[in-house]
Amino acid sequence: MRKILILLGVALMGVAAKSQSLTFSSEIQLTNVQPYQYNSVEVCSFNNNSELIDFLATYSNKLVWYETDYNQTVTEHLIDQVSGGSYPHFIAAKACQLVNDYSNVHDDIIALYRDDDVDDIKLVTYTNDGSNNFSSANIISSTLSMPVSLTVADVNHDYCADILVASDGYILLFLNDGSGNFTSDTIVAGEIDYPPFIKTADLNGDNNIDIITNTNNDLQWLAGDGAGNFGAAQTLNLGETSPVYNILIKDFDGDGDKDIVTQNSTNTTKLYKNDGSENFTFDHEIFAEADSWTTSMAPGNYDGTWSSEYNDILTGVSSNGDAPQITLLINDDSGNFIDTIQFETSSDTIVNLFSIDYNFDTCMDVVAATCYSIVWFKGTSCNTTTSVNELNKESELSFYPNPAKEVLHINNPDGDSKTVEIKDITGKTVKTVFVSENKQTINLSNLYKGI
Numbered sequence: 001m002r003k004i005l006i007l008l009g010v011a012l013m014g015v016a017a018k019s020q021s022l023t024f025s026s027e028i029q030l031t032n033v034q035p036y037q038y039n040s041v042e043v044c045s046f047n048n049n050s051e052l053i054d055f056l057a058t059y060s061n062k063l064v065w066y067e068t069d070y071n072q073t074v075t076e077h078l079i080d081q082v083s084g085g086s087y088p089h090f091i092a093a094k095a096c097q098l099v100n101d102y103s104n105v106h107d108d109i110i111a112l113y114r115d116d117d118v119d120d121i122k123l124v125t126y127t128n129d130g131s132n133n134f135s136s137a138n139i140i141s142s143t144l145s146m147p148v149s150l151t152v153a154d155v156n157h158d159y160c161a162d163i164l165v166a167s168d169g170y171i172l173l174f175l176n177d178g179s180g181n182f183t184s185d186t187i188v189a190g191e192i193d194y195p196p197f198i199k200t201a202d203l204n205g206d207n208n209i210d211i212i213t214n215t216n217n218d219l220q221w222l223a224g225d226g227a228g229n230f231g232a233a234q235t236l237n238l239g240e241t242s243p244v245y246n247i248l249i250k251d252f253d254g255d256g257d258k259d260i261v262t263q264n265s266t267n268t269t270k271l272y273k274n275d276g277s278e279n280f281t282f283d284h285e286i287f288a289e290a291d292s293w294t295t296s297m298a299p300g301n302y303d304g305t306w307s308s309e310y311n312d313i314l315t316g317v318s319s320n321g322d323a324p325q326i327t328l329l330i331n332d333d334s335g336n337f338i339d340t341i342q343f344e345t346s347s348d349t350i351v352n353l354f355s356i357d358y359n360f361d362t363c364m365d366v367v368a369a370t371c372y373s374i375v376w377f378k379g380t381s382c383n384t385t386t387s388v389n390e391l392n393k394e395s396e397l398s399f400y401p402n403p404a405k406e407v408l409h410i411n412n413p414d415g416d417s418k419t420v421e422i423k424d425i426t427g428k429t430v431k432t433v434f435v436s437e438n439k440q441t442i443n444l445s446n447l448y449k450g451i
């Protein structure tokens with residue numbers, strides 16, 4: 001029986017210098033889809049080398065992925081394109097592993113497609129054969145009405161991605177049976193106002209994924225039981241006076257519980273602190289941008305050590321007639337935002353923001369998906385001599401037992417998203433696991449079959 005070695009993938013991790021010395025390059029354009037516009041862009045790692053960050057994107061009637069090479073040259077690969085009606089288009093796509101299968105550790109794809117003219121709306125998956133050849137679309141649902149957002153999370157601890165869709169005022173759950181087949185939709189919440197969003201996080205620290213969404217000028221959350229069931233919606237009573245468009249859920253003040261940062265329709269960014277019992281009270285307004293509207297927000301880690309919380313904030317706002325502004329808000333790890341760094345792009349609105357070390361020089365970068373292009377602001381101010389191995393030693397991730405046989409427990413104290421690769425003694429990746437909770441247990445028993 002071979003020993004299983006655990007090596008850390010570093011696709012979503014990085015380290016950076018102190019905020020007072022943070023500098024970045026001007027905009028470097030990685031892609032360009034003019035005259036089309038991106039509907040969604042996500043980071044993923046489809047190719048065999050987890051050091052290289054790829055992108056999964058939708059624009060017009062196309063679902064594509066972008067392969068990054070060691071020179072940060074980007075190549076587009078078409079996964080699917082749809083036709084019919086006057087405006088067939090993909091709304092969103094997510095990359096995730098649909099089957100908990102060590103023999104194929106590559107990400108599969110979940111996508112939402114609609115064509116309003118012919119009332120054709122589909123939730124589909126594409127499976128990856130392990131060489132980034134994708135199947136034709138497998139239809140999960142063709143009965144959705146007005147779907148507007150797609151969220152992927154493992155709500156029942158089987159390491160297979162489940163699907164949440166906001167559709168026509170309801171949150172629908174499609175539960176993965178473990179083989180990439182999905183149950184028909186279950187309504188987990190209704191009466192959601194436009195514009196609905198769905199976030200998943202362990203809000204109450206019981207290690208089970210919860211659902212957080214907007215309602216009227218407030219948020220509501222549904223406690224997960226870890227088996228795919230959710231409790232009744234509970235209103236958070238934030239006291240917002242306009243619709244909340246976006247939220248981040250992180251321990252922003254470093255006291256061990258999850259806090260909430262909101263952006264509302266008047267484009268103010270506010271911090272609400274958790275008293276430890278999921279009672280959230282307004283702390284302060286972090287940022288406001290006049291005459292603009294908010295389009296994106298992402299957590300980052302720019303000012304601290306390798307192991308510190310991703311509690312800095314990237315925001316993207318679009319102003320009337322002006323180029324969009326990306327702003328990095330630096331947290332002192334106690335919930336005080338002590339520095340503001342602004343980036344200008346030549347494109348139009350911001351579709352998504354990523355706090356990643358895109359070129360693996362240990363210096364955190366800002367990557368923005370704008371409507372026409374994915375652009376990169378290269379971090380230029382931090383120590384570039386630290387090796388990835390040294391960085392891994394600084395990580396607070398720990399594993400037990402060692403060696404592992406049936407199960408492997410991962411301690412991930414900061415709860416931030418990380419990719420963990422499990423390699424056998426020959427260096428072959430036998431499993432890739434996305435860790436996004438404080439404690440996660442991985443079933444290794446099927447890794448030994450046939451070894």
Ligand SMILES: [Ca+2]
Pocket residue numbers: 153154155156157158159160161162176
């Ligand atoms: Ca699951």
Ligand SMILES: [Ca+2]
Pocket residue numbers: 201202203204205206207208209210223224
């Ligand atoms: Ca929970």
Ligand SMILES: [Ca+2]
Pocket residue numbers: 250251252253254255256257258259273274
């Ligand atoms: Ca907190």
Ligand SMILES: [Ca+2]
Pocket residue numbers: 356357358359360361362363364365378379
């Ligand atoms: Ca970098």
